[in-house]
Amino acid sequence: MSRYYVTTPIYYVNDKPHIGHAYTSLATDVLARWKRLEGREVFFLTGTDEHGQKVEKAARDAGMEPQAFTDQVSQHFRDLAERMGFSNDDFIRTTEERHKRACQALWEELARRDEIYLGHYEGWYAVRDEAFYGPDELTERDGVKYAPSGAPVEWVREPSYFFRLSKWRDWLLRFFEENPDFIAPQGRRNEVMSFVRSGLQDLSISRTSFSWGVPVPGDPAHVMYVWLDALTNYITAAGYPDEPDPRWGFWPADVHFVGKDIVRFHAIYWPAFLQAAGIAPPKRVFAHGWWTIEGQKMSKSLGNAIDPLALVEEFGLDPLRYFLLREVPFGNDGDFSRRALVNRLNGELADGLGNLAQRTLTLIQRNCGGELPREAERTEADRALLDGLDALPAAVGKALDAQLFHTALETVFQSVRDANGYITQQQPWALKKTDQARMAAALRHLHTALRAYAIVLQPFMPDTMGRLLDQLGVPAGEGRSLAALAAPLPGGAALPPPEPLFRKIDTAALAAAT
Template identity: 50%
Template structure:
């Protein structure tokens, strides 16, 4: 039995409505979760919202709401979006949840018992927007000479009593961890973090007294925990910490933290150090993906180019958006999107290539064979095609998805689709109907078998559309895992069952650009 697999996204900061970047990360995590389930693993998948901190308190004040009111409203918007995007999370965690406060207090007390927390005074630069502290040497100069964080956000000089965490104590084990093959990917992120640790670690301020929207520090109610202590702890809250029960034993340490490249430091330096201090195993793998750019430009409210993913779903459908994001972007690097690019790619690859292949094949079986499947003898051409499809679906795509190379895996799948379409043109089953009906049946059923493999393989990316194709083929809902791809007996069993192919319904209708997009 394969090892259990625990995957998490970063929990999303709900001081505004979700944007395309939130959708991108969560779709990618869902593709991974679905893929691992199809590989036969027991998967736990967690996402959610990070609701504490000064930024939330300030935003709520500006809107004339309480922080809790803002958190409830915006967290609901995230959950609604993820449900709409067909995200198969096992838990949507909120940092306002009672069990999360319990877990946060428990890890704090564990770090305190280790002697790694001490009370002192903080003086330094802080970015409210990043919820992050920055050293003077990290700051960059903005317009007019103002000081900005490395992310380009405003910083302010902060002075207050605070608890510190002895981060400097963990420099050596953190370096060893960062140099461990497979812990942090891609390599560019790993090199950045190694350089950061080698540059010297300072102890980290981990509490605030200037506001009270957060988890109270045990025994010191005038302090709330630094939002990142609280936020990172969500990953262990979700598997029962501090109670060492079945979920904890099964799923921790996490198999994969999937995060944006801008928060790698928190997840691969601060978080492992907190865990080491609390004598908790560190996660197995952290992957820092790139940004999703709008026509090559980073989205921002000030630029007026923020995309609501709900609008893209309204226009193009969930599976079209999922496919485009996974097929178009090299995972780990920045990627770009536009409505035109989405429509062009989905039409060319799903509608015209895979969708048309399934539609033509099933239509011809329905029309020319009365929808009946038969036993047939495959010739060399048939076996060559099935070999190509099987290699893509059973070998290349799973290997690349396991390595998080989604666009590469999908490209291999698409080449197999193209091979099927070339085979249709070469074999010309419409001509064989008169000249050699038996050969026509062999060609159509070879394609039928190929489409089944292609449909099973692409399920993590386009779950609803793939299911629609497999339903029309008559593939049982419980026989669609990657393990089932190797079952050579499924087709003879389907023939023996007397299954009939009905007139097919197009699974991938062509998309149209809205007039406003066409004119722009």
């Protein structure tokens, strides 16, 4: 069985999770679930990034020791993963001993290969970003200099170990050219290549100005730069340095999902660190966009960050999962609004798929004795619907391999619209009086369509599609895999009475509340 390794970024524990964190993990979860449906052996990793000056400061501001602070905030991210139904196989924390050991092993390997040297660093540093910036990247307002991210910077001078990043410039450019799908989407790839072409400076990879971090082997006055520490998590979880660990067979990772603000670290520093240590780089880094909230950027000062768990309570888990990946092409920025979510829920989910399922299964209960009709010959109209179903898994899989989640969903819901057109055209409720065999055939074909939709939509809406598959009489386990679609269900099976799949939202009440 072929293996597939997919990761979220590990989330920085200086604040509680918001909708942006849920978005990244959701995309990772959907891809992991799809690969399992394909029959792949999947390793899905998420976790928390718990070291660095910013965390140390946040803990101090909260009146807590850093470890107690990170224990508390990391739990919020575990809770988010559980409540959002994420199927991660591991949750890593950078304060774990296994991770500290992996970081120090990687450092020692880089040092052994003469990729690290001791010097001193001075430059413009943003505490919020845990990053240094060149003078040409800065802007100035009211006497304060700012990084491209908007974070204020300060001039810092301190002893530091350096990684010989500059020597890897040509290799990186060659690697990008030979692996055109390594960075996606295309706009992020262009930005990264432009940055590398402009030249790379050796990278400061240790700090002495604070102590909350992984100690540098042989020089405990230094702690590792938070990004060297954080990026290593992906190989820690895969068993490094304990080769041959059973999980090491998952490396290199198939996809790292990241926000567009950290693509440079993942697409430049990370492959360079790995190549320098003699470890294969990951296969792909996908940088998604950011969400604004009702037209405004999410920020602490505006107090408009949305708690995804509150949205789950308000609208339901699966409608939220569906909306986040349906509304905006993954990789683009998007605006979150409750009205848009309600429009998707009431329209595509309730009126589209939910109504199709309710009508079909109710007609089977009333007109077929509650039993699944047997397979029947196909008319031209039947073939038009069913031939499209045969192509559905491959089309959805192709879109997901390119991280085009919205395209995958549009492909499915175009077929749902076709099926709604089919039931309107065939009118099985009228055929009971004129042609019962034809009525049964039409209902059987609609059941076949619903089975296909439910199976391919499981990664997006696992709970709701599980309930639909129950109502369709589809056996659990292998019976709900993509491979199972090749074999028709035997006719004559008793089906349970249908129940509504989605709860529509009163738009008038929503408008009054907002």
